[in-house]
Amino acid sequence: MSAARKAYDIIRADIIEGRYAPGDRITEGEVATTAAVSRTPVREALHRLEAEGLIRFVPNQGAFVASWGVEEAEEIFELRARLECYAVELCAQRASDAALAELRDLAERQLVAATERPRGYLKKIADLNSRFHTALLHASNSEQLRASMATLANAPLVFQTFRDYSEESLARSARHHLELVEALEARNPDWAAGVMRAHIYAARSVFRNVHQSRERALGQKTA
Amino acid sequence: MSAARKAYDIIRADIIEGRYAPGDRITEGEVATTAAVSRTPVREALHRLEAEGLIRFVPNQGAFVASWGVEEAEEIFELRARLECYAVELCAQRASDAALAELRDLAERQLVAATERPRGYLKKIADLNSRFHTALLHASNSEQLRASMATLANAPLVFQTFRDYSEESLARSARHHLELVEALEARNPDWAAGVMRAHIYAARSVFRNVHQSRERALGQKTA
DNA sequence: CCGGGTATAATTGTATACAATTTGTGAAAG
DNA sequence: CTTTCACAAATTGTATACAATTATACCCGG
Numbered sequence: 001m002s003a004a005r006k007a008y009d010i011i012r013a014d015i016i017e018g019r020y021a022p023g024d025r026i027t028e029g030e031v032a033t034t035a036a037v038s039r040t041p042v043r044e045a046l047h048r049l050e051a052e053g054l055i056r057f058v059p060n061q062g063a064f065v066a067s068w069g070v071e072e073a074e075e076i077f078e079l080r081a082r083l084e085c086y087a088v089e090l091c092a093q094r095a096s097d098a099a100l101a102e103l104r105d106l107a108e109r110q111l112v113a114a115t116e117r118p119r120g121y122l123k124k125i126a127d128l129n130s131r132f133h134t135a136l137l138h139a140s141n142s143e144q145l146r147a148s149m150a151t152l153a154n155a156p157l158v159f160q161t162f163r164d165y166s167e168e169s170l171a172r173s174a175r176h177h178l179e180l181v182e183a184l185e186a187r188n189p190d191w192a193a194g195v196m197r198a199h200i201y202a203a204r205s206v207f208r209n210v211h212q213s214r215e216r217a218l219g220q221k222t223a
Numbered sequence: 224m225s226a227a228r229k230a231y232d233i234i235r236a237d238i239i240e241g242r243y244a245p246g247d248r249i250t251e252g253e254v255a256t257t258a259a260v261s262r263t264p265v266r267e268a269l270h271r272l273e274a275e276g277l278i279r280f281v282p283n284q285g286a287f288v289a290s291w292g293v294e295e296a297e298e299i300f301e302l303r304a305r306l307e308c309y310a311v312e313l314c315a316q317r318a319s320d321a322a323l324a325e326l327r328d329l330a331e332r333q334l335v336a337a338t339e340r341p342r343g344y345l346k347k348i349a350d351l352n353s354r355f356h357t358a359l360l361h362a363s364n365s366e367q368l369r370a371s372m373a374t375l376a377n378a379p380l381v382f383q384t385f386r387d388y389s390e391e392s393l394a395r396s397a398r399h400h401l402e403l404v405e406a407l408e409a410r411n412p413d414w415a416a417g418v419m420r421a422h423i424y425a426a427r428s429v430f431r432n433v434h435q436s437r438e439r440a441l442g443q444k445t446a
Numbered sequence: 447c448c449g450g451g452t453a454t455a456a457t458t459g460t461a462t463a464c465a466a467t468t469t470g471t472g473a474a475a476g
Numbered sequence: 477c478t479t480t481c482a483c484a485a486a487t488t489g490t491a492t493a494c495a496a497t498t499a500t501a502c503c504c505g506g
Binding site for chain 2: 002040043044047048051053059072075076078079082083086090142143144145147148149150151152
């Protein structure tokens with residue numbers, strides 16, 4: 001594995017898993033030491049992460065972990081709704097049978113995990129969910145779309161909220177995926193887009209509820 | 224100006240203005256020489272351009288100028304339709320009066336240029352058009368949207384097709400901009416989005432016609 | 447004449463060294 | 477005691493040097 005990739009993986013994991021807090025400054029030297037590579041590939045990784053929206057660069061000051069307000073989160077959901085709907089429309093026209101089979105497999109395993117809830121099922125669901133959306137994007141086979149979506153691959157947003165999903169919401173999310181596959185197998189772009197819209201807006205609704213709960217909790221704490 | 228920015232500007236201009244053909248390989252050393260900087264900032268610029276979709280990286284082989292088929296062009300128009308519609312919806316809610324005034328000014332000047340056609344009006348229209356869409360994006364005030372659109376800032380597509388616009392198409396494009404401003408001033412997101420959709424799909428139509436003409440011309444040539 | 451393989455050259459990937467800018471500290475003046 | 481200026485430490489930005497990988501050219505065998 002290349003040194004740049006190594007640095008990228010480490011920094012990304014540190015951000016997503018919360019070892020860097022939003023707004024934190026990431027110094028190149030520190031990462032270079034922990035990753036046991038030089039600063040050059042670290043800079044490369046940081047710039048890539050900036051393009052993906054996980055960090056922001058300030059000239060001559062370095063990299064800071066991006067922080068989203070609730071407003072920006074709403075925008076991300078809106079953008080995902082529009083772009084992923086387009087993705088599934090393309091999929092309905094283009095996806096190979098093999099790709100559809102893979103999507104079905106992922107969706108079915110996610111539904112099993114969501115209903116049977118084995119040990120560590122939350123992590124498993126998050127992983128399957130991520131792979132499902134990635135596979136979808138891949139099956140849409142559009143380089144331009146992939147590039148646009150890359151900036152929204154804000155896994156933190158999805159990842160962090162997953163543990164706040166109710167059991168029913170988790171199952172519904174998995175069922176959305178399954179219905180989406182059905183729509184794709186039927187080669188019906190409108191159906192697929194409709195399911196995807198519902199999927200994203202349902203996720204936004206969960207996010208809003210969680211956020212409001214947190215706000216209330218904070219309000220009581222400070223009061 | 225930083226060396227990285229310098230290299231970025233040079234490479235980008237070389238691609239957009241056709242000095243690099245699609246599929247061409249860009250070697251770091253060559254750029255470093257012409258830009259009079261070291262390879263380090265050149266690599267940085269290349270990676271940024273990759274994020275913006277203008278070039279593609281192959282590991283251990285370097286950077287290649289991206290090439291779009293007609294299929295990819297269609298995708299870019301689709302993506303622009305969806306993203307810019309969202310942009311104007313945000314604008315209708317958020318844009319300051321000053322921003323609206325600037326947009327109106329740009330649109331009016333474009334209409335004048337399109338109807339009176341002074342010397343060098345094509346370049347002027349291209350410039351005003353570009354500034355209009357940039358101002359729109361800025362007024363929408365969404366960092367996430369800006370990042371997503373950056374990957375589609377494929378000026379080559381817009382720039383090259385402008386000289387193929389008929390006089391009527393040029394005027395219509397300018398009128399679209401004016402009506403869009405009117406919709407924004409009325410704070411009506413649906414109206415604004417509708418105008419934008421029409422605007423983009425009209426542009427796509429022109430592109431298709433031009434493309435088909437070119438195809439025919441090529442067909443006769445080779446026949 | 448053509449295909450394969452090896453050696454050489456060119457290019458990318460990485461590390462290190464240096465320059466430029468910023469930030470933090472501390473002492474002196476008010 | 478606070479503020480301001482200067483200096484020092486730290487960090488980013490860039491250049492250069494080196495290692496690893498890939499492309500090319502040439503020679504040899506068929």
